[in-house]
Amino acid sequence: MTDSPLAPGQQPPTIDTTVPHSARIWNYWLGGKDNYPVDRAAGEQFRETFPEIVAIARASRQFLTRAVRYLAGEAGIRQFLDIGTGLPTADNTHQVAQRVAPESRIVYVDNDPIVLTHARALLTSTPEGRTAYVDADLRDPDHVLQEAAGTLDFTQPVAIMLMGILGHIADDGQAQTIVERLVGAVPSGSYLAMNDGTDTSEEVVEAARIWNQSANPTYHLRSPDRIARFFDGLELVEPGVVSPPRWRPDPSPAGLPAEIDSACGVARKP
Numbered sequence: 001m002t003d004s005p006l007a008p009g010q011q012p013p014t015i016d017t018t019v020p021h022s023a024r025i026w027n028y029w030l031g032g033k034d035n036y037p038v039d040r041a042a043g044e045q046f047r048e049t050f051p052e053i054v055a056i057a058r059a060s061r062q063f064l065t066r067a068v069r070y071l072a073g074e075a076g077i078r079q080f081l082d083i084g085t086g087l088p089t090a091d092n093t094h095q096v097a098q099r100v101a102p103e104s105r106i107v108y109v110d111n112d113p114i115v116l117t118h119a120r121a122l123l124t125s126t127p128e129g130r131t132a133y134v135d136a137d138l139r140d141p142d143h144v145l146q147e148a149a150g151t152l153d154f155t156q157p158v159a160i161m162l163m164g165i166l167g168h169i170a171d172d173g174q175a176q177t178i179v180e181r182l183v184g185a186v187p188s189g190s191y192l193a194m195n196d197g198t199d200t201s202e203e204v205v206e207a208a209r210i211w212n213q214s215a216n217p218t219y220h221l222r223s224p225d226r227i228a229r230f231f232d233g234l235e236l237v238e239p240g241v242v243s244p245p246r247w248r249p250d251p252s253p254a255g256l257p258a259e260i261d262s263a264c265g266v267a268r269k270p
Ligand SMILES: C[S@@+](CC[C@H](N)C(=O)[O-])C[C@H]1O[C@@H](n2cnc3c(N)ncnc32)[C@H](O)[C@@H]1O
Pocket: 023, 026, 060, 061, 064, 083, 084, 085, 086, 087, 109, 110, 111, 112, 115, 136, 137, 138, 139, 163, 164, 165, 168, 217
């Protein structure tokens, strides 16, 4: 079963193809096709300052896949709240989760009108499961939770996913309050999966400074220690908070993959 992302009679938002857009630039770095010349130009310009961004985007997405596979598999989670969904790609959360457990329910949340126009591609649920798209802002977690409750049962464990989104919340106290509110709303046995950019090289700090001169929304790097503290009170799954390529990598004869300027983790609510 699927839910329509638009209310009856509601028109999809108009796409402005003259202004670069962060969700479409992220899509470009991921090798997607949902972007326009203006996004590709901005993406290329940023890449000239910080070539690693492409590796970061792809490794972040690969972490998302491995984390969801773990959550649906080993952890037995059947409900996912994916906030900051981004544009649809090859392996969206519901596809990864429902490959493991077809009955999985997924609520996608994003506040970007561009993502809303593509949301139907996120609603291809298995008949046994369910997917829904919610047009809401992470800065209003009560609204997010209220809307998600139409699809998810909050008396049962939920995996809250904050992948590459908390950096968009500049105020540290506000980011902390949001995480606490979301984690507070789910029962014991739920999980928090998170990934965000870190201030771990001069290059990335400079790239973020340049990005924030013109980007909307802006992005704020945090230290790996600060990111780890968002998991306080939860039980971190091995290997803890690490750079995404180092979180349970698929076995490779090449050995441990190189680190990138990001930190991620998955933790269980006791
Ligand atoms: C860097 S992308 C990450 C996409 C995806 N989670 C991934 O890991 O590939 C960040 C996403 O968060 C969304 N976003 C940013 N701020 C938001 C907010 N305050 N509320 C809801 N979504 C937001 C953006 O529109 C974008 O789609």
